[in-house]
Amino acid sequence: MTASAPSVDERRSQAELPMPPRKLAPGGNVTEEWLAAAHVSPGSYDFLGGGLGEGPFPRMFDVWSGVDLSNNSGPTPQGAKVSGVGQTPGVPPASLKYPVLQPLMPFLDANLPRRLVFDLLELYFTSAFSTHMHPVCHHIHSYILRKASFLSRDAPRPSTPALLASMLWVAALDDRAFALSISPQQRKNICQFLCALTIRLLRPLIHVSFKDQGASLSEPVGQELPPTTVHHPFEGGGDDRGLVGPAGSLDDVITYIHVASIISSSEQKAASMRWWHAAFTLARELKLNQEIEVLPNVDTQTEGSSPSFDYALPGWNGVDTRPFFDYSNPTRPSLNCVCDRHDMQNTITEEHREERRRAWWLLYIMDRHLALCYNRPLALLDAESEDLLLPLDEGSWQLGNIHSNSPRPDGPQCLLSGDKNKRRVFPNFICHDHSIFGFFLPLMTITGELIDLNQSRNHPMLGVRLSGKDAWDVHVNEVLRQLEMYKASLTAFAATASDPEAPLSYAYPPPKPDNGVDPALTQAYSWHTQTVISYASYLVHVLHILLVGKWDPVSLIEDKDFWTSSPAFASTISHALDAADSVDQILRFDPDISFMPYFFGIQLLQGSFLLLLIVERLQKEAGEGILNACEVMIRATESCVVTLNTEYQRNFRQVMRSAVAQARGRPVNHSEIRHRRKAVLALYRWTRKGTGLAL
CATH class of the missing domain: 1.20.58 (Methane Monooxygenase Hydroxylase; Chain G, domain 1)
Known part of the structure; x- marks a missing residue:
């Protein structure tokens, strides 16, 4: 069954109850305004001041007065501007610069100029380097998806509307979006609209509809459901108690990653864990940590192994689970590479298998980063990751040179490559x-x-x-x-x-x-x-x-166990000074700390605690080398604040700056400064009950 996306006004449901208007705070942050309602249901989100009773999505066509978008490669339909909604349930892919956007266009045509939509998609895949693909957008940590697959005009990757909306949202939030022909206020409105649209389309923790939803009181009889809720192979997977079975797809995991990354970079760091845990849970449910079988089977298929949606894009007509291999041992489906099966239609491709790997390993990295930030145990274990091939290098991935060729005899093998193109293993x-x-x-x-x-x-x-x-x-x-x-x-x-x-x-x-x-x-x-x-x-x-030092800054400064008199302390001091030298090199090659700002903040913080301790103890007796190392850390922290502004970095910069000024002879009230310094550091604890940066 193939379903096209309905128009905006058709997407009314029982969850979309009218809400009282909520005004935006002057100068408010786009993400912060949205996070104020993050604890309520998706139907409660209200962004542009109008209640949801006025329509399920904000209308933005009045924002574009005075904006020169005459070069729009695909003008917004005039009928949509009048009515506020798209007049057709589907957009012909041939009329789009990027046909991959076809499932999302019914939601966008009434609100955003097509030229801007295309620019945002291009910005998402813009590289910071000419020799390697490295995301320029700060909320993208690594490319899970291939640029060529998304921007292809002939055979674009089938994608859910929620994923596409989240990609545009990530791009719109980046500072480089100011280079587009939009004002700061327009950009703010765009981000709010894309945020609301992403959450509505994602349907957090639901993803699929109940089988009778089409006939429910909240939907007119005979109305088509949105494509995110149809053609799902697990709708019949519930039990006799009416519980819904496994739900979601790889696209949903990637969408969760986008949303969680945006929230994590704001001040609502604790709230972001809800979204990260949703991504972790769904990834585990989809078994992204396992090599997927190249022979899908309705009885043994790994959930998420193939797209759970159908948009009738050229060259893709749904999921075909018919076997195309003749196995002598059908109880052990093959994991072997299918790079030579270009003529096979509707089968699992090497590209999709690699997307699954990259999604899992990015979540693996993120889990360890979050555990360090928030002083929490790991959610994704090494033991459940050991059978999954490590990701391809970025060059081979973006070029489409993909082979599943494990050096282990029980892993995937590539019959064409033989001993070549052996993959890394964990x-x-x-x-x-x-x-x-x-x-x-x-x-x-x-x-x-x-x-x-x-x-x-x-x-x-x-x-x-x-x-x-x-x-x-x-x-x-x-x-x-x-x-x-x-x-x-x-x-x-x-x-x-x-x-x-x-x-x-x-x-x-x-x-x-x-x-x-x-x-x-x-x-x-x-x-x-x-x-x-x-x-x-x-x-x-x-x-x-x-490894050998203390993680908690207050315990480090108090030194109740006299750790600073141990040999371990001496060894960590040398590493702290060498770390400052490395930061000096980082500032030379990446002065705005834009290479990996999301991951670098906590690493910079933990590398600075020892230097703060030394300056705190030695005061005016601290040598120039120590003070210069502190100055380097302060400059790096200031660059981090400019690139990805967070409160803990601003607080620590003040603490470190006051300590260095005091060591250089600035007259201060020592007891007051020390008390204030300890109060700030006490906010971020890595003790048994501490929560790190999660306030």
């Missing part, structure tokens, strides 16, 4: 390439071990058992071995990746002109490489500090 502690998956994932694997150790050490019962020196040393030595392995690979990466002509399987090789390599391209390649090396070097030093 765990891996090698700096592999320039991408987040290539250089940051190994470090976050080690971070997960440190989080487990710290949680065990703070456990009310297990902590006593781990206090024995021998047991603890075994864990510490293993982590040190992994860090040394990574540092050795980083040295090799620096030596090899500095040459764009080097035959690296993991490099994104820039094009080579007939007359040699373009000097500008070589410089860009080297700049990106040095940026990665600077960040990776800093992170290694921070992991050393976390």
Whole structure:
């Protein structure tokens, strides 16, 4: 069954009750205004001041007065401008610059100019570097999706409207959206509209309708349901108590990632965990941590293994579960690569399998980052991730050179590649390439071990058992071995990746002109490489500090157990100073801290606590080297505040700045300053009951 998206006014349901108008605060933040209602049901969201009784979506066509959009490649239908809704349930894909947007256009044509929609989609896939694909938008941490698949005019990737809306929202929130022909107020309204649209289309924690929803009192008889609620293979999966079975798809997971990332970068960090946990839970339910079988079966199919929607886009006519392999052992479906099956229609592709892997490993990275930020246990375990291939390098992924070829005999095998194109397997502690998956994932694997150790050490019962020196040393030595392995690979990466002509399987090789390599391209390649090396070097030093140091700043300064008199303290001081040198290099190659701002903030904070302790203790006796290191950390924190403004960074900058000024001889009330400093640091605790940055 194929269903087209209904017009906006058709999307009324029982959940969309009229709400009292809510005015926007002057100068309010787009995300903050929305988060004020994040604890209520999606039907309660109201963004542009009008109640939901006036229509399920805000109408924005009046915003564009005076905006030059005459070059619009697809003008907004005039009928839609008059009525406020799209007049046709579907938009012919041939009329769109990017046909992938076809399922979403009925919701957009009445509200946003097409040219702006196309610009936002292009911004989503804009790279910060010319030699490697690296997201320029701060809320995108790594590309799960292929740019060519989305921007293709012939065979675009079938995608849910919620995913498409969230992609546009992420792009609109980025500062680079100011380069588009819109004013700040228009951008704010656009973000609010896309936020509301994303949540409505996503249907958080529901995703599918009950089988009788079409005949419910809230829907007119015979009205078509939106495409996000039809053609789902699990509608009949409920039990005799009326409970709904597994719901959602890979697109829903990616949409959750987008929404959660936006909330996490705001001041509502604790609230973001609801969305992250929804992503974690759905990813586990869809078994994204397992290699998917290339033979879908209605009885054994891994949920999320194929799109759960049908938009009748060219070249894709739904899900076909008919077998195309003849297995001698049907009880063990094959995991082998299907890269040679280009002529097969409606089958699971290597691209979809790789999307699943990248989604899981991004969530794996995010889980460890959030655990470090909020002092919480891990949600995604190493044990459930060990059978999944690690992501491809960014170059091969974006070029579509995808092979599932595991070095393990029980993993996927590529019959065409043979011993070539062997994939990396988990765990891996090698700096592999320039991408987040290539250089940051190994470090976050080690971070997960440190989080487990710290949680065990703070456990009310297990902590006593781990206090024995021998047991603890075994864990510490293993982590040190992994860090040394990574540092050795980083040295090799620096030596090899500095040459764009080097035959690296993991490099994104820039094009080579007939007359040699373009000097500008070589410089860009080297700049990106040095940026990665600077960040990776800093992170290694921070992991050393976390391994043998204290995580909680108040406990560190109080020093009730005299830890500052131990050999471990001396070793962490050297790493703190080396970390400051690495930050100085980071500021040279990435002065606005835009390379990975979402992940870097907590790492910068944990790397600064020791320097604050030294300045606090030594005061005017602190050497110039220590004070200069503190100044570097302050400059980096200020850059972070400009790029991704959060309160804890502003607070810590004030604490560090006052400590350095005091050490340089500025006359202050010492007891008052110390009390204020401790009060600020007490907000962020990494003790047994502490919640880190989650206030």
